[in-house]
Amino acid sequence: MRRTSFSEMSCPIARSLDWIGEWWTLLIIREAFWGARHFGEFQTHLGIAPNVLTQRLARLVEGGIVTIVSESQSGRALEYKLTSKGVELAPILVALAQWGDKHAPLPHGPVTRIVERDTGEELAPVTLRSASGQVLMPHQIAVVASLNGIATIHGQALTTDVTRRLRQQEQHRLHHLIRLPCPPSRRLRHHGVQSVGTAKAMQ
Numbered sequence: 001m002r003r004t005s006f007s008e009m010s011c012p013i014a015r016s017l018d019w020i021g022e023w024w025t026l027l028i029i030r031e032a033f034w035g036a037r038h039f040g041e042f043q044t045h046l047g048i049a050p051n052v053l054t055q056r057l058a059r060l061v062e063g064g065i066v067t068i069v070s071e072s073q074s075g076r077a078l079e080y081k082l083t084s085k086g087v088e089l090a091p092i093l094v095a096l097a098q099w100g101d102k103h104a105p106l107p108h109g110p111v112t113r114i115v116e117r118d119t120g121e122e123l124a125p126v127t128l129r130s131a132s133g134q135v136l137m138p139h140q141i142a143v144v145a146s147l148n149g150i151a152t153i154h155g156q157a158l159t160t161d162v163t164r165r166l167r168q169q170e171q172h173r174l175h176h177l178i179r180l181p182c183p184p185s186r187r188l189r190h191h192g193v194q195s196v197g198t199a200k201a202m203q
Helices: 012-020 025-033 039-046 050-062 090-103 147-151 160-177
Strands: 066-071 077-082 187-190 193-196
Touching: 012 025, 025 039, 025 050, 025 066, 025 077, 025 090, 039 050, 039 077, 050 066, 050 077
Parallel strands: none
Antiparallel strands: 066 077, 187 193
């Protein structure tokens, strides 16, 4: 069955899942973080079928998340490593691990902990932070149309005046949204622009 591609969706979460959302993919990335570099290591650590592992690694290489650093004379990949794009997934893996230990715990507690290498201290919970570093709660954030999203609506370029006015409206709306104790979840429309009022589903 051919899967639906998310690559053209406007949501960046959906586009990310197009590369890392398949079964086994994040676990392969996890193993690469923990030091696995060879096909056999991934297969042994995960117990994954060779054909599935081959497909997932090929997709990760295609997406620039993993790179092949060593090949046999016949061109067969012998060694893999994460690229800088792959390394940037570290906070996502840590956040998932922390969520899993909290909300999907093992009966007798966690088997592993994620710690700082130099000190051995467990990492602090991954949190939402403002540009200034302030910790934010889910009800304090909102999803609004980006400036690029406003500049073109439904594939049609807008005039400078219209773009400027729409940007001002979005900035004004966000200015008031973050001051509400519980932002409304309804969708607001400004000149055909649809903006999600809040990330209420994250509360």
